[in-house]
Amino acid sequence: MKKILLLGSTGSIGVNTLEVIRKFNDIFEVFALTANSNITLLEKQVKEFNPKFVVVKDKNKAKELKNLLNGKCIVLSGSEGLIEITKNGDYDILVSALVGFAGLAPTIESIKRGKRIALANKETLVAAGEIVIELAHKYNSEILPVDSEHSAIFQCLVGEENKTIEKLIITASGGPFLRKSFEDLKFVKVEDALKHPNWDMGNKITIDSATMMNKGLEVIEAHWLFNLGKDKIDVVVHPQSIVHSMVEFIDGSIKAQLSMPDMKLPIQYALTYPKRLESAFVDTHFPTLKELTFFEPDFNKFQCLKLAFDAMTEGGTAPCILNAANEIAVDKFLNKEIKFLQIPELIKKSLESIEILNKIDFDTILECDLKTRELTLTLDT
Amino acid sequence: MKKILLLGSTGSIGVNTLEVIRKFNDIFEVFALTANSNITLLEKQVKEFNPKFVVVKDKNKAKELKNLLNGKCIVLSGSEGLIEITKNGDYDILVSALVGFAGLAPTIESIKRGKRIALANKETLVAAGEIVIELAHKYNSEILPVDSEHSAIFQCLVGEENKTIEKLIITASGGPFLRKSFEDLKFVKVEDALKHPNWDMGNKITIDSATMMNKGLEVIEAHWLFNLGKDKIDVVVHPQSIVHSMVEFIDGSIKAQLSMPDMKLPIQYALTYPKRLESAFVDTHFPTLKELTFFEPDFNKFQCLKLAFDAMTEGGTAPCILNAANEIAVDKFLNKEIKFLQIPELIKKSLESIEILNKIDFDTILECDLKTRELTLTLDT
Numbered sequence: 001m002k003k004i005l006l007l008g009s010t011g012s013i014g015v016n017t018l019e020v021i022r023k024f025n026d027i028f029e030v031f032a033l034t035a036n037s038n039i040t041l042l043e044k045q046v047k048e049f050n051p052k053f054v055v056v057k058d059k060n061k062a063k064e065l066k067n068l069l070n071g072k073c074i075v076l077s078g079s080e081g082l083i084e085i086t087k088n089g090d091y092d093i094l095v096s097a098l099v100g101f102a103g104l105a106p107t108i109e110s111i112k113r114g115k116r117i118a119l120a121n122k123e124t125l126v127a128a129g130e131i132v133i134e135l136a137h138k139y140n141s142e143i144l145p146v147d148s149e150h151s152a153i154f155q156c157l158v159g160e161e162n163k164t165i166e167k168l169i170i171t172a173s174g175g176p177f178l179r180k181s182f183e184d185l186k187f188v189k190v191e192d193a194l195k196h197p198n199w200d201m202g203n204k205i206t207i208d209s210a211t212m213m214n215k216g217l218e219v220i221e222a223h224w225l226f227n228l229g230k231d232k233i234d235v236v237v238h239p240q241s242i243v244h245s246m247v248e249f250i251d252g253s254i255k256a257q258l259s260m261p262d263m264k265l266p267i268q269y270a271l272t273y274p275k276r277l278e279s280a281f282v283d284t285h286f287p288t289l290k291e292l293t294f295f296e297p298d299f300n301k302f303q304c305l306k307l308a309f310d311a312m313t314e315g316g317t318a319p320c321i322l323n324a325a326n327e328i329a330v331d332k333f334l335n336k337e338i339k340f341l342q343i344p345e346l347i348k349k350s351l352e353s354i355e356i357l358n359k360i361d362f363d364t365i366l367e368c369d370l371k372t373r374e375l376t377l378t379l380d381t
Numbered sequence: 382m383k384k385i386l387l388l389g390s391t392g393s394i395g396v397n398t399l400e401v402i403r404k405f406n407d408i409f410e411v412f413a414l415t416a417n418s419n420i421t422l423l424e425k426q427v428k429e430f431n432p433k434f435v436v437v438k439d440k441n442k443a444k445e446l447k448n449l450l451n452g453k454c455i456v457l458s459g460s461e462g463l464i465e466i467t468k469n470g471d472y473d474i475l476v477s478a479l480v481g482f483a484g485l486a487p488t489i490e491s492i493k494r495g496k497r498i499a500l501a502n503k504e505t506l507v508a509a510g511e512i513v514i515e516l517a518h519k520y521n522s523e524i525l526p527v528d529s530e531h532s533a534i535f536q537c538l539v540g541e542e543n544k545t546i547e548k549l550i551i552t553a554s555g556g557p558f559l560r561k562s563f564e565d566l567k568f569v570k571v572e573d574a575l576k577h578p579n580w581d582m583g584n585k586i587t588i589d590s591a592t593m594m595n596k597g598l599e600v601i602e603a604h605w606l607f608n609l610g611k612d613k614i615d616v617v618v619h620p621q622s623i624v625h626s627m628v629e630f631i632d633g634s635i636k637a638q639l640s641m642p643d644m645k646l647p648i649q650y651a652l653t654y655p656k657r658l659e660s661a662f663v664d665t666h667f668p669t670l671k672e673l674t675f676f677e678p679d680f681n682k683f684q685c686l687k688l689a690f691d692a693m694t695e696g697g698t699a700p701c702i703l704n705a706a707n708e709i710a711v712d713k714f715l716n717k718e719i720k721f722l723q724i725p726e727l728i729k730k731s732l733e734s735i736e737i738l739n740k741i742d743f744d745t746i747l748e749c750d751l752k753t754r755e756l757t758l759t760l761d762t
Contacts, residue, residue, distance in 0.1 A: 155634060155636065156636065158539070158540035158541060159539035159540020159541065160539060160540070161657070164656075164657040169667060234667075236667045243637075246639070246667075249657050250657055250658070250659040250660075251646065251649055251650065251653075251657045251658060251659065251660050251662075252640055252643075252646055252660060252661070252662055252663035252664065252665070253536060253638060253640055253646055253650065253657070254639040254640055255536065255537065255636060255637070255638055255639075256624075256636070256638075256639060257634060257636055257637075258627070258635040258636075258637055259633055259634055259635055265632065265633055265634055268632055269632065272632075275545075276541070276542070276545040276630050276631055276632045276634070277631070277632060278632065279631075279632050279633060280633070281632075281633055282633035283633065284629070284633070284635055286550060286615075286617045286627075286675045287617060287675060287676050287677040289675050290674065290676075291672045291673065291674045291675075292672065292673040292674075292675075293673075294667045294668060294670050294671070294672075294673075295668050295671075296668040
């Protein structure tokens with residue numbers, strides 16, 4: 001039995017992870033679950049999966065849950081609780097499915113223990129890729145991608161040598177505003193931005209898809225995960241989200257990984273790798289797919305994508321600033337404090353205002369993240 | 382340096398193979414070339430690639446070439462010459478690119494010597510799959526597919542376990558008559574059938590593409606090559622010939638291999654496997670592909686495809702009869718002796734007239750092939 005520590009169990013990835021664990025309950029068991037504040041769902045999950053520990057970020061909610069569970073499992077709270085459980089818990093696999101920068105610190109604790117990391121938290125690699133990959137090598141920790149795009153690339157690379165990669169071709173659905181003009185984007189509403197055509201995800205990532213920042217973050221993530229320069233990573237728009245990504249090799253051969261969109265597939269692969277186990281989560285019937293289309297992304301319309309490529313090229317703390325500014329800007333947009341096109345504007349201003357450092361260590365990253373958030377919060381638009 | 386024995390050097394696969402060898406002349410050298418009768422091209426190839434031997438099937442043409450080459454290399458002739466060179470020659474890799482049943486005997490000689498076989502001759506596995514695969518295991522001979530479809534599957538399976546295959550999805554361009562009705566097919570001319578939309582190939586295989594028998598032969602070939610039952614092999618029509626084939630795994634994940642159509646890519650892979658070497662034979666630019674479409678094949682219209690699936694299910698000598706009858710029928714069509722839709726009719730009649738045997742050995746196969754040819758030649762349509 002492999003014991004799983006699931007960070008972010010009440011989010012979209014968390015819920016899907018538990019579906020995979022339920023299906024394979026003969027090989028996986030839940031060691032601990034964590035959530036921010038949704039204790040209603042967390043209580044249900046605890047009752048079904050019997051973890052030894054739960055961590056609730058919100059301390060009041062943690063107390064509430066403790067009363068509800070009545071000793072059924074140990075309840076920890078706050079960021080300290082997250083660190084405590086990743087640092088000292090008796091588990092085999094960390095599923096890192098927190099949203100945003102918050103996922104970084106506990107993921108690093110787990111890497112330092114040489115655990116297998118099923119990584120859904122892309123901000124970990126975006127903000128601190130250099131440190132994280134270095135630590136993973138040092139502590140012999142396997143980082144297995146859960147993002148459908150990176151899982152696709154990872155699957156295409158099984159049995160292949162990394163030095164034979166010509167380039168990665170990361171597919172992008174293009175989000176809900178693919179067909180809108182730049183002018184139209186001025187007036188989009190939060191409700192429209194939350195309607196993703198193919199994937200059912202949390203709010204933050206859904207807005208990131210609408211701005212295509214999500215794809216930008218994935219490009220930076222791929223850069224670290226597969227140790228490739230930015231000239232080796234292309235983004236191609238593929239509205240059907242069937243081809244999850246591709247690898248082109250130096251001989252001109254291209255491998256792609258495909259399926260109907262379902263996060264349970266890459267989650268399962270990250271948990272069972274190098275094995276594939278039989279499951280019926282997705283069924284892709286080619287004759288009904290009709291057509292798969294591909295075209296170039298519009299970097300003028302989706303400025304966040306351009307900002308991300310630029311931040312990757314810049315290196316140092318630039319991606320950390322990009323990420324932190326984006327988190328604040330998306331929050332502001334969701335709270336209707338700014339308009340859709342002000343998201344890239346805020347990020348751009350933050351990148352221009354904060355000094356980009358090349359020396360990177362964990363404290364520098366934490367400080368840079370904090371500084372960026374403070375600045376972006378106060379920036380006029 | 383790896384020494385290559387190229388059977389069928391003046392055909393489409395042969396010419397492409399020599400292009401690959403020219404590009405990688407630091408690691409490959411030509412040991413021997415063989416052709417049926419095109420000594421004009423063969424002479425040029427000898428002058429460029431300096432093989433130790435050439436074999437010309439046509440004995441008169443062999444004499445002519447001998448005079449032309451004037452001692453530059455040793456000229457053998459006839460089927461005996463082919464067997465002689467495969468059985469006793471000093472080479473590392475056999476590229477088996479003869480057309481039709483003629484490829485079987487020399488390929489078997491090479492397998493018995495434990496050579497690597499780059500197999501482009503699909504009839505070898507169609508007519509005698511059971512024997513050939515058994516011998517390959519016994520003599521530890523690697524059979525590497527050169528057909529773009531089987532190469533695609535082979536590439537998708539690198540690093541994966543065969544037991545995790547849910548099914549193979551073999552793509553078919555559908556040939557030049559994809560959009561025609563069954564009624565239209567009654568009147569197609571040889572010239573129309575020879576116009577393949579995507580691939581530039583020899584006459585026999587081009588007609589096989591027009592009838593979709595080619596896809597049927599590939600299904601039977603895949604059945605032997607990947608040791609899979611017929612319920613595990615699907616055909617899907619994909620007119621653009623960009624996705625060369627796919628593998629669906631038991632976890633629902635699908636891997637595909639893609640590129641612009643160019644035979645040099647699978648040829649190179651079969652020669653260099655497990656390595657991939659840099660080359661610029663194909664360049665696939667996704668944004669210009671526009672769309673990839675997929676739909677089910679019409680088994681009523683393409684009766685050859687149905688006949689092939691049925692022969693595979695029947696087993697024994699049925700695929701051998703199918704193949705031999707098809708070779709004769711295609712020949713008759715190319716000679717304008719029969720109409721396009723009479724190709725499947727002749728094959729069907731042959732399959733109904735000749736007893737299908739379950740005990741298979743090399744002599745049974747030879748006899749069955751001969752008998753089928755004789756019968757099909759004389760069949761009224």
